[in-house]
Amino acid sequence: MRVLFVSLNFSPELTATGKYTGEMAEWLAARGHDVDAIAGMPHYPEWVVAPGYRGRGWHEERLRGVRILRTPHFVPRPGRVSAVGRVLMECSFTLASLRWWMPILLRRARYDVVIAVCPPMQDAVLPWIYGVLRRVPWVFHIQDFQVDAAVRLGMLRIGALGRLLFAVENFFVARASRVSTITPPMRERVLQKGGVATRSWLVPNWADVASVRPTARDNAFRRAHGWADAHTVVMYAGGMGAKQGLSIVVDVAERLRSRDDIRFVMVGTGADRPRLEEAARQRGLTNMLFLPVQPLERLGDMLGAGDIHLIVQRAEAADLVMPSKLTNILAAGRPCIATAEPGTGLHEVLTTNECGLAVAPEEPEPLAAAIAALSDDAHTRQRMGVRARQYAEENLDRDAILKRMELSLEQLCELPPRQPADAGVSS
Structure with a gap:
């Protein structure tokens, strides 16, 4: 297949949409498909263009078999990320990408499928326009119902702009050749927005279960930070933005400051991190440590x-996104505590499979109680960790998920499926 991805976020970003889109493209390229991507400059979650890309304009590069435009x-600017700022960024990307789209629209050779x-x-x-003009199928892959979340979180009002954005989103959901998303509740939301069940796919986010594996608790990362065997390390690793509502972690750390055995560790960056660090400093929380995003080679030990x-x-x-951090936590065989209501995809994964706990969102007391109880129960932590790894192996294997996606794409493009002899994935 000749596949074109269109994604503002892409490799080498290590988290969220950029991580999964990049890995999907690279996996297809490793299978021998011809894969291109129109992508933005790496900037997330720091909200700063990555070194090596600053000041650069349109250019091509090759990354693990994918040609990136x-x-x-x-x-x-970091710390000033607003709904208006996001809309400006996204629209500037779409307009600037016309530099690549004009020759694509005019070129005789066509892509077999476009994934937006x-x-x-x-x-x-532009994938919709390309699909109409060149009769090429296109897939609308939804990692996050961004407009719904912005409205619910108070980042965007239901005014003229909000109504316009909802209308545009519903338009694309209804007209895409296929709509794919990552959890059953999000797929239900697709249908509510005008999608059709027979044209919707479930493509969950995955874990690299071969690379991210359970490690010894007393590993190099733990020793480097001086955490003793008696310490319970409570870790948040991921983006620090408005969707997370991470002030609750500061509140919980304050409530549990008398527990000398519990250490709170926040790993990552984002628009909200400076405010969280300042709140922890003002409250004198010596039980709370902030660390930067860690290199990929340290992920397993971290x-x-x-x-x-x-x-x-x-x-x-909660029902509009599935946190990308969950997959690697499960693959690492560690229990987690989530703030999630019953009926959400996150709540169902943790409670049905007994690999973690779920408590009411935005309420510090239940979260503090759950942390204290699980901290005191090493046996339950171990049992949940085993269940977490088991779930990851059975449900989150990257190759199994992406082979199903590949088959669906080939059927959409009316191409013959790959022969069994070609089932392996090159690394």
């Missing part, structure tokens, strides 16, 4: 060093 765009990744939903504009992992979301966004 880099597109310059506006990036809001949301967020941002504006990524669908996750293994945590005894309890936190997945924190605000209630308003």
